[in-house]
Amino acid sequence: xxxxxxxxxxxxxxxxxxxxxxxxxxxxxxxxxxxxxxxxxxxxxxxxxxxxxxxxxxxxxxxxxxxxxxxxxxxxxxxxxxxxxxxxxxxxxxxxxxxxxxxxxxxxxxxxxxxxxxxxxxxxxxxxxxxxxxxxxxxxxxxxxxxxxxxxxxxxxxxxxxxxxxxxxxxxxxxxxxxxxxxxxxxxxxxxxxxxxxxxxxxxxxxxxxxxxxxxxxxxxxxxxxxxxxxxxxxxxxxxxxxxxxxxx
Amino acid sequence: xxxxxxxxxxxxxxxxxxxxxxxxxxxxxxxxxxxxxxxxxxxxxxxxxxxxxxxxxxxxxxxxxxxxxxxxxxxxxxxxxxxxxxxxxxxxxxxxxxxxxxxxxxxxxxxxxxxxxxxxxxxxxxxxxxxxxxxxxxxxxxxxxxxxxxxxxxxxxxxxxxxxxxxxxxxxxxxxxxxxxxxxxxxxxxxxxxxxxxxxxxxxxxxxxxxxxxxxxxxxxxxxxxxxxxxxxxxxxxxxxxxxxx
Numbered sequence: 001x002x003x004x005x006x007x008x009x010x011x012x013x014x015x016x017x018x019x020x021x022x023x024x025x026x027x028x029x030x031x032x033x034x035x036x037x038x039x040x041x042x043x044x045x046x047x048x049x050x051x052x053x054x055x056x057x058x059x060x061x062x063x064x065x066x067x068x069x070x071x072x073x074x075x076x077x078x079x080x081x082x083x084x085x086x087x088x089x090x091x092x093x094x095x096x097x098x099x100x101x102x103x104x105x106x107x108x109x110x111x112x113x114x115x116x117x118x119x120x121x122x123x124x125x126x127x128x129x130x131x132x133x134x135x136x137x138x139x140x141x142x143x144x145x146x147x148x149x150x151x152x153x154x155x156x157x158x159x160x161x162x163x164x165x166x167x168x169x170x171x172x173x174x175x176x177x178x179x180x181x182x183x184x185x186x187x188x189x190x191x192x193x194x195x196x197x198x199x200x201x202x203x204x205x206x207x208x209x210x211x212x213x214x215x216x217x218x219x220x221x222x223x224x225x226x227x228x229x230x231x232x233x234x235x236x237x238x239x240x241x242x243x244x245x246x247x248x249x
Numbered sequence: 250x251x252x253x254x255x256x257x258x259x260x261x262x263x264x265x266x267x268x269x270x271x272x273x274x275x276x277x278x279x280x281x282x283x284x285x286x287x288x289x290x291x292x293x294x295x296x297x298x299x300x301x302x303x304x305x306x307x308x309x310x311x312x313x314x315x316x317x318x319x320x321x322x323x324x325x326x327x328x329x330x331x332x333x334x335x336x337x338x339x340x341x342x343x344x345x346x347x348x349x350x351x352x353x354x355x356x357x358x359x360x361x362x363x364x365x366x367x368x369x370x371x372x373x374x375x376x377x378x379x380x381x382x383x384x385x386x387x388x389x390x391x392x393x394x395x396x397x398x399x400x401x402x403x404x405x406x407x408x409x410x411x412x413x414x415x416x417x418x419x420x421x422x423x424x425x426x427x428x429x430x431x432x433x434x435x436x437x438x439x440x441x442x443x444x445x446x447x448x449x450x451x452x453x454x455x456x457x458x459x460x461x462x463x464x465x466x467x468x469x470x471x472x473x474x475x476x477x478x479x480x481x482x483x484x485x486x487x488x489x490x491x492x493x494x495x
Contacts, residue, residue, distance in 0.1 A: 118337040128350075
């Protein structure tokens with residue numbers, strides 16, 4: 001019973017924290033230099049790993065797609081299958097999972113260390129709101145960079161799928177590209193980008209909240225980081241289901 | 250002036266502060282002495298509004314800090330500077346950026362040269378030179394971290410400086426120099442200081458008045474001489490070891 005109550009209290013704390021962040025989002029001063037630094041850390045820093053993961057995901061999709069569709073003589077549709085899978089689903093979800101592992105954990109560790117070494121208290125004592133200074137730039141940066149990274153993932157994935165489909169599975173390039181054009185639509189792209197925006201906000205809010213709630217020294221920071229990664233991963237899949245259900249349910 | 254009236258605070262079932270009342274006059278140094286876990290830091294965090302009391306009030310210059318929230322509280326905090334136990338310097342900033350932080354946040358359009366001059370002046374008060382400006386907190390010794398922390402607390406010209414265990418973990422020479430820095434801040438800048446400590450020698454050196462905290466209550470309060478003569482058994486036991494050594 002106590003454990004269930006703790007989970008609800010935790011969830012309530014997360015929601016209040018998100019509300020406080022939104023309230024500070026619109027208040028000056030706007031610290032552009034902090035936003036750019038975070039955008040670089042989250043976005044530029046994750047580009048390589050997202051590109052590599054995207055490339056291999058696209059290659060696997062092309063192999064699997066060719067294996068399944070060859071049985072019906074529909075190899076030409078592999079291009080469309082790869083593109084839709086990447087843009088609607090794998091791009092945003094895999095990118096969010098990668099960013100969680102790389103940047104989400106780093107955010108929690110950094111803020112958690114600042115919490116247990118009283119750096120956040122020090123900031124507050126200097127009349128600077130720590131949510132405004134530390135959380136807002138990270139959440140805005142993640143929300144902006146996640147869709148950009150998701151586009152990188154999908155583009156690299158499609159490139160990988162094309163290379164495997166055309167040069168390994170020997171699908172003619174014409175049908176590969178034509179079916180992509182006919183199957184992939186603007187709503188597919190906006191659906192994927194919407195997901196990425198939501199994932200960016202959710203992952204960064206969980207990571208920052210866990211950092212702010214850390215206590216008890218190095219061990220506490222470690223636990224907070226583990227929780228941030230686990231809850232972010234679960235949240236990504238839950239939000240993914242809800243958004244997909246709303247879109248095509 | 251800081252006035253604390255009947256302050257109570259509990260965390261869960263544990264009552265940490267049980268009816269603290271004290272008054273700190275402007276331009277004086279007030280030391281709160283007590284053993285580890287006696288609630289000293291909790292008391293200090295109430296003064297700057299980092300914690301809210303369960304009962305009682307904290308007034309600073311006539312303003313009830315304990316009742317303020319949000320922007321009003323932030324505004325009220327501008328009269329304070331605080332030196333934390335572990336220095337609490339920002340890891341991701343150099344010494345210059347650490348000391349400049351409170352000024353930059355208050356005067357966002359301040360020219361760089363003027364900011365640099367104020368940082369250097371503040372470092373000079375704590376006997377540090379320009380050579381430390383580009384160092385990172387991880388490159389500083391414990392004593393230097395405390396000094397930079399004090400420079401950061403003084404740079405925005407606060408009326409009140411709060412010190413949380415400023416001499417803990419320091420060697421006797423550095424302890425002495427931290428004590429003289431507390432004195433210098435009072436003499437040169439007229440700041441009111443509230444020092445939380447369990448270092449009896451240091452407390453008796455810097456205090457104009459002091460209080461001994463025991464089990465969430467004030468066991469004795471007054472000038473150093475009055476506290477020394479207190480007939481409270483805990484205070485006698487707490488002080489006896491050190492005075493016997495002397």
